[in-house]
Amino acid sequence: MESRTGKRAAAEKGKRADSGRPRPSLTPRLIVEACLALMDAEGADALTFRRIGAQLGADPAALNRHFRNKDDLLLSVADHLLEEGIEGFEPSGDWRQTLRRLFIRMRKVYLSHPRAAVLVTVRITRRPAEMRVVEMILTALSDAGFPPEQAVRHCRALVDFLLARSCMDATHCTLDAQTRRGDESAWSGEYAAVPAATHPHIAAAAPYLASVDDDANFHLALDLMLDAIAARAPGRD
Known part of the structure; x- marks a missing residue:
C-alpha cells in the first residue's frame, strides 16, 4: 500500500x-x-x-x-513603484530639467497603477528606491544653490505637490465610468449654464473650463513651482 x-x-x-x-x-x-x-x-x-x-x-x-505583515508589504509596493519610475533615469546637467523629467515620470507610474497609488502616495517607504529619489531631488536643489535646510524645505514642497496631485488623479481613475463622465461633463454642463448676473467670472471663463487637459495642467503647475524655486535660488540677481 x-x-x-x-x-x-x-x-x-x-x-x-x-x-x-x-x-x-x-x-x-x-x-x-x-x-x-x-x-x-x-x-x-x-x-x-x-x-x-x-x-x-x-x-x-x-x-x-x-x-512581517500587510503594511510591510504595502511599503514595499510603494518602493517598487518608485523604483519603476527611476529605472533608466539619468539626471541631466540642469537641475530644473532633472526635477521636471523626474516628476513627470513618477506621476506617469502612479497613474499606470491608480488603485495602488491611492494607498501608497501617502506613505514614507524608508526603503532604497525612495532614498535614491530623495537623494536625486536634494542633489538637484543643491546644484541650484540651496543649502541643506532650504533644499529640504523645497524638496518637501515639490514632493508633496507630486504625491497629492498623483493621488487625486489616481483616485479619479478609480471612479466608475459613469461617475467620471458626470464630473468631467460638469465644466461644459452646469458651469456653462451659470448666469453671468450672479457669477460673471465663471460665465466669462465658461468656454475654456472644459478645455483644460489634466496632463497639461500638471505640467503647468510643475513649471510654476520650478519657476518659483528658481526665483528663490541663492545668488539669483
Missing part, C-alpha cells in the same frame, strides 16, 4: 506536470509584483496574504518569511 508521504509527493508531481513547469521560488520581488497585479485588477481589498498566496500557488504563511 502506498504511504501518505508517497501520495503527497505524487500529488505535487502531478501539479507540476499539469502546469508544465515547477512553481517559481518565492522572492520579495515576485510577491510584490503579484500584489501589484492583484491591486491593479481588484483594488485594495485584494491586498491579503491569502489572495497573494493563491495567485502564486504558495502557502500564505510562506509570505511571512519575506514580509
